[in-house]
Structure formats: structure tokens, C-alpha cells
Amino acid sequence: MFRRLDHVGIVVHDLEASIQTYCQQLGFTLLSRVSIPEQLVEAAFLDGGNSTIELIAPTDTTSGTARFLANRGEGTHHVCYEVDDIEAALKTLQERGLRLIDETPRRGVHGLVAFVHPKAAHGVMIELLQKDSHAH
Numbered sequence: 001m002f003r004r005l006d007h008v009g010i011v012v013h014d015l016e017a018s019i020q021t022y023c024q025q026l027g028f029t030l031l032s033r034v035s036i037p038e039q040l041v042e043a044a045f046l047d048g049g050n051s052t053i054e055l056i057a058p059t060d061t062t063s064g065t066a067r068f069l070a071n072r073g074e075g076t077h078h079v080c081y082e083v084d085d086i087e088a089a090l091k092t093l094q095e096r097g098l099r100l101i102d103e104t105p106r107r108g109v110h111g112l113v114a115f116v117h118p119k120a121a122h123g124v125m126i127e128l129l130q131k132d133s134h135a136h
């Protein structure tokens with residue numbers, strides 16, 4: 001089902017400051033910086049050398065991301081896996097009894113995304129991504 005690990009999502013207070021830390025001090029390369037109004041976040045994708053991280057900052061105080069930040073502080077927020085067919089993957093996961101946040105995919109930055117509830121995977125939120133380049 002999972003083709004590869006696509007990115008690790010990290011929630012931060014200040015997107016610009018965290019980009020500077022990861023690029024200037026840790027040597028990551030900024031790939032893109034996007035606003036995702038439907039998720040009430042802004043994000044930056046960085047290349048760490050055959051790996052990608054997504055820095056995410058909430059743009060409001062009501063989203064799950066804002067609550068994550070308020071309750072748990074900055075830190076690892078989700079792990080995203082690429083799938084070939086997100087509809088089929090969600091159906092399989094649902095049949096296996098996993099608690100889904102999204103039963104149908106929504107538009108993400110690089111394709112269709114859906115989230116598995118963190119409680120279903122022992123405290124780690126899993127994001128599924130069907131890249132636009134693999135659209136059926």
C-alpha cells in the first residue's frame with residue numbers, strides 16, 4: 001500500500017524562524033513555501049538530502065494544528081506516506097478497522113491527501129498522499 005515515506009510534518013510557532021534554523025544551521029534547502037487556507041496553515045517544504053520535511057505554522061487559533069501547538073508545543077506532527085491509489089488505500093484501511101479522519105481525500109499541496117487519526121496508529125498521525133503525477 002505505501003510506496004514510500006514522502007515527508008515528515010513538523011509544527012512550529014514561527015515559520016520564517018524555523019526555515020532559517022533548518023536552512024542556515026541544519027543545511028536543509030527550501031523547496032517551496034505555501035499557504036493552505038483550507039487547512040488554516042502555512043507550510044514550507046525543505047529538502048534534507050533524499051528526504052523532505054514540511055514545516056507547518058497555524059494561521060489561526062481554531063484549527064487542530066493550532067491546538068496541537070497550544071497543547072503540545074512545537075514538534076513532529078505527522079508522517080506522510082505516498083500511495084498510488086488513495087481511494088483504494090482508504091477503503092482498505094477502513095476495512096481493517098482503522099479510525100480515519102478523512103474517509104474521502106481532500107486537496108493537498110502536491111496531490112490528494114487524507115489523514116488517519118493519530119490514536120489509530122499509537123500516537124502518530126499518518127497522512128496519505130496520492131501525488132498529482134500519479135493521478136488516475
Ligand SMILES: CC[C@@H](C(=O)O)C(=O)SCCNC(=O)CCNC(=O)[C@H](O)C(C)(C)COP(=O)(O)OP(=O)(O)OC[C@H]1O[C@@H](n2cnc3c(N)ncnc32)[C@H](O)[C@@H]1OP(=O)(O)O
Pocket residue numbers: 009036039041054056063064065067068071076077078080101107108109110113115117118119123124125127
Ligand atoms: C493539506 C496539506 C498537508 C500536506 O500537503 O502535507 C498537510 O500536512 S496539512 C497538516 C495539518 N492538517 C491536519 O493536521 C489535518 C488533520 N488533523 C485533524 O483533523 C486534527 O488535528 C485531529 C488530528 C483530528 C485532532 O483534532 P482534535 O481532535 O479537534 O484535536 P485535539 O487537540 O482535541 O486532539 C485529540 C487527541 O489527539 C491528539 N493529537 C492531535 N493531533 C495529534 C498529532 N498530530 N499527533 C499525535 N496526537 C495528536 C491530541 O493530543 C489529543 O490526544 P489526548 O490529549 O490524549 O486526547
Ligand SMILES: [Co+2]
Pocket residue numbers: 007009054078080127
Ligand atoms: Co503533510
